Amino acid sequence: MTFVKGQSGNPKGRNSRPVEEKYLKQVVRTMPQKDWKQVLEKVKALALRGERWAVEFYADRILGKPTQAMDVTSNGETIHAVGFDADKV
16 A cells, blocks of 8 residues: 555544453443542642642643653763754754
8 A cells, every 4th residue: 555645544543442442431430520520629629738749640640741761772872863963953
């Protein structure tokens, strides 16, 4: 199959994921959305009172966790990209 500009490579969409669907149904069954709302309201109140764990918990769920850089290949040395001129960026 060759790429055609403006045409989806997957017109039928992503396949369903039965394991994820089953998990979500179980989560909703064990703790309905209205209960989750009460939990988040409580966490929010604790965050506003200055509870650090609550601030972090709430921010992680609302804003997402910050990315964390990790050097696993260069032992701290600079890696130079081939064909990339940093002065032109």
